[in-house]
Amino acid sequence: MKVLRIGEKVARIPIIQGGMGVGVSRSNLAGAVAREGGIGIISTAQIGYDEEEFETDPVKANRKAIEKHLFLAKEKAAGGMVGVNIMVALRDYAEHVRAAVAAGADVIISGAGIPAKLPEYVKGSSTKIAPIISSAKAARVLLQRWEKKYQRTADFIVIEGPKAGGHLGFSREELKDIDGLDYDNRIREIIQVVQEFATHFHQKIPVIVAGGIFTAEDVKHAVDLGADGVQVASRFVVTKECDASQAYKEAYINAKEEDIVIVKSPVGMPGRAIKNKFLERVAQGPVKVERCFRCLEHCNPATTPYCITKALINAAEGRIDEALLFCGSNAYRCEKIETVPEVMAALCGE
Numbered sequence: 001m002k003v004l005r006i007g008e009k010v011a012r013i014p015i016i017q018g019g020m021g022v023g024v025s026r027s028n029l030a031g032a033v034a035r036e037g038g039i040g041i042i043s044t045a046q047i048g049y050d051e052e053e054f055e056t057d058p059v060k061a062n063r064k065a066i067e068k069h070l071f072l073a074k075e076k077a078a079g080g081m082v083g084v085n086i087m088v089a090l091r092d093y094a095e096h097v098r099a100a101v102a103a104g105a106d107v108i109i110s111g112a113g114i115p116a117k118l119p120e121y122v123k124g125s126s127t128k129i130a131p132i133i134s135s136a137k138a139a140r141v142l143l144q145r146w147e148k149k150y151q152r153t154a155d156f157i158v159i160e161g162p163k164a165g166g167h168l169g170f171s172r173e174e175l176k177d178i179d180g181l182d183y184d185n186r187i188r189e190i191i192q193v194v195q196e197f198a199t200h201f202h203q204k205i206p207v208i209v210a211g212g213i214f215t216a217e218d219v220k221h222a223v224d225l226g227a228d229g230v231q232v233a234s235r236f237v238v239t240k241e242c243d244a245s246q247a248y249k250e251a252y253i254n255a256k257e258e259d260i261v262i263v264k265s266p267v268g269m270p271g272r273a274i275k276n277k278f279l280e281r282v283a284q285g286p287v288k289v290e291r292c293f294r295c296l297e298h299c300n301p302a303t304t305p306y307c308i309t310k311a312l313i314n315a316a317e318g319r320i321d322e323a324l325l326f327c328g329s330n331a332y333r334c335e336k337i338e339t340v341p342e343v344m345a346a347l348c349g350e
Contacts, residue, residue, distance in 0.1 A: 028242070030069075040083070046312065067099060156206040159227075162181055220349075237331070287305065
């Protein structure tokens with residue numbers, strides 16, 4: 001496998017560990033992946049949920065935790081690359097980006113919305129930026145906007161397919177017929193668009209494919225399509241190093257294929273999660289929001305189906321029956337707890 005070069009930054013293995021919040025991919029997991037030669041990614045979504053200030057000042061708690069977990073991850077990484085995933089849908093998106101840059105994040109990956117102003121927030125830093133996109137049209141629109149307003153382009157691109165976990169850039173109708181999407185062709189179309197901008201800016205723009213990557217064969221398939229690397233998330237959940245609770249990991253191991261369903265998130269996008277008692281309760285009607293943490297830009301506590309912060313904190317802390325358990329389409333294939341080195345070796349075909 002070729003090294004992954006993003007500007008002057010180099011990852012020995014072209015595997016990015018996907019960002020997973022709340023509290024699923026923090027410093028322990030990200031640092032372990034970076035140490036093995038990949039790129040470890042910390043999710044900033046309510047990253048400070050276990051800081052003492054969180055209940056009274058979640059903004060301060062999250063800012064503090066971004067700095068802390070980047071520092072800890074870089075300590076573990078032994079020179080490897082560590083970055084963050086920051087959702088555009090966050091109310092404090094700009095502050096999260098600036099905090100990550102100040103803390104020395106090597107890369108920022110941004111989705112769950114259009115990161116139109118991301119170049120503005122990282123200007124003057126060495127932090128590399130990548131939007132998460134799912135179509136050639138979205139890639140062209142965003143890259144044209146960055147070119148026109150900031151006279152720059154993306155440092156790399158993450159193409160997230162319909163088999164990914166968390167929030168998805170697809171309609172429910174598209175997700176009902178994943179095989180009918182012919183996503184391989186969409187990936188080729190996106191790569192072609194990205195190549196146009198790479199040629200225009202006289203620079204290499206690596207393309208990373210995400211969603212449903214579970215085996216070395218999946219990695220090879222993505223590379224054969226023209227990708228420079230892959231992003232993997234679900235498989236890293238069931239590692240010893242993952243920051244989530246043991247109960248969260250066991251929920252993946254115990255899940256069957258039919259347990260993985262599409263849900264509606266308060267973010268306003270469909271998502272993929274493991275069916276449990278919490279989702280059964282949500283299906284019967286909205287779950288009253290006891291306290292709003294003001295995490296999302298467009299979330300109204302009076303009309304939201306449930307508090308996503310509370311549901312994801314419950315997941316991270318192991319209260320599985322009261323939790324939203326985001327996962328990728330292949331989560332049911334997780335059979336045992338592994339180590340990060342074992343997963344990395346398996347993905348590399350070793």
